[in-house]
Amino acid sequence: MDEVSDCELLTGSGRNFECEHCKERFESDSFLKAHLKERHSPFACYCGAKFAAARYLSKHQSRHTAYPKVPCRLCGRTFINNTEMKEHQKSHNVGEKIRCTACDYVTLYKSNMTRHMIRT
Template sequence: MSSNDKQPSCDTCHQVFFTLGTLRRHIAVIHSTMERPRFPCSFPGCSKTYLYKRHILEHVKIDHAKNPVRFPCTLCGKEFKTRTELERHIPTHTTEKPYNCATCGRSYANRGNMISHQKTHLEKSTRPVSKCHVCPQTFLSSRGLQYHIRAVHESRRDHPCEFCDKRLSTPASLKRHVGVMHVMNKGLIRSCDKCEYKSYLIDNLARHRMRHNPARHECYFCRKKFFSFGELGKHFSVHTLES
């Protein structure tokens, strides 16, 4: 734990905090290796657990209230459970990216995404990682690990499309789905420079281009190789179901 005249920061992941108290809570929750008791939600049918009782109260107020407060986006009408979620959503309607990486200058609309990106500049041996308890895959953020467990090992689809009945496993996959299936301006098409593949999304085109290179993500169990971590993660379920 380190601090300067301005703001304290975490020695492990370098995240900056406004107070020493929030930094200490961050270290205790995110980086502690000790098993800590969790408090389960008592609402029927809910299996969520929390480290702090106050978080249960917040969860019940947001998710189980009879008339829950929702924060609508005035630009698209989408509703959010908290004001913070709404504030993170607003930049998706603009080109504004106010958060810049101090190392490479890359810009982000969301501060959390910028912090996750900054970890990629650390030496691999010093990067803080979150390990999956089911398979050998590791992640640079606890949020990435949570998405992985829900999507790959629990087969959860918690992100519904507002334009159709399809449900997706992560916000990123939902964004890709909307960009491909419900794109408003179909004149914005992008082409691969090595084949005839076309897509409306830059992310899809980037993933496709990886397939023009040798697969490099190797399975820990059978040594089969895949083009992306996502494909490798889905493949892991074959081995975990067998064991």
């Protein structure tokens, strides 16, 4: 993965370095190498996260099992901590919808309403 093969490099003006996987072009060999490690890394987790080295993948995967699973008492879905589980439980509380006073926007989460109010 550290070597960029000849078939990944193209000659021409401007962006001379093309990724053989997605055809995106780069101005330098180092930008192409960084792209390859970030986007086309062979070290991928089942959750979709990708890593440039096996040691980073291993460290990441330990997070999936390092925390106790906290189940939602309403549906059984599990979460890595109590905070995430409580945030999820709000989705079960139909009567606790938050309505925007300026428009028709409705959400279950205060954080979403705060973000909405900032944007409007």
